[in-house]
Amino acid sequence: MDMRTAQSRVRGLGSAKEGVAHWWAERLTAIALVPLVLWFAVAAIPMVGADHAAFKAWVGEFGNALLLVLLTIALFHHAQLGLQVVVEDYVHGEAAKVTCLVTIKFWAILCGVATIMAILRVGFAA
């Protein structure tokens, strides 16, 4: 039974029915990030203060490049999902909210793709 008023129905108010997908994606990226972040925290230690040649050799190892790419994807996806919730909670003006949400999405894709391209270039360029 639909408990909504006729007016709320015709205005298209109410759930967009997309909340579960967002919630689930936030959890899946979180689960992926647990081992990826712990790997990075251990594996990146020798890169503290390393020179370019050592860094290039490190990223050039296939396993390292693979895990760095996976970390980047999970990290920026999770960041976008989390920041979206923060904006939806605190930014109430419709124009400001949509501007923030779009900016965050573009930022995550820009930084994520730039990082992946850099990993491939550093690790596999001749």
Place this chain on the structure above:
Amino acid sequence: MKSENRPLSPHLGIYRPQLTSVLSILHRMTGVAMVAGALIFTYWITAAAYGPEHFERAQSVLGSWFGRVVLLCLTVSLYYHLCNGIRHLAWDAGLGFALPRLQATGWLVVAATLVLTLITWFAAYAARGGA
């Protein structure tokens, strides 16, 4: 349909801060702080893609006293968000809601954050030969 004057809840000003609420807002704050961490991660790797001079400069910026302070804050944020995130995943599975358990896992997260941060920074200084 005006909705501006609806009552807002909770009224944070009238509550005494408690471990659970402080850790809850810290999870969000450290998550937002990690935006800086993500930007530094991107800067670090893209600098390497631009060549040795850019990478060396990035390394010296991150290794400066200011860089180290920022990285230390981000290490604490990262480990806190990681440990408390695992606590959140347990709640999502329906585990650990009893108050004594909430209190215990909360302090465990705080302790794990400090221990993991110390281990990481000890290892980082050891890798640099103490410099």
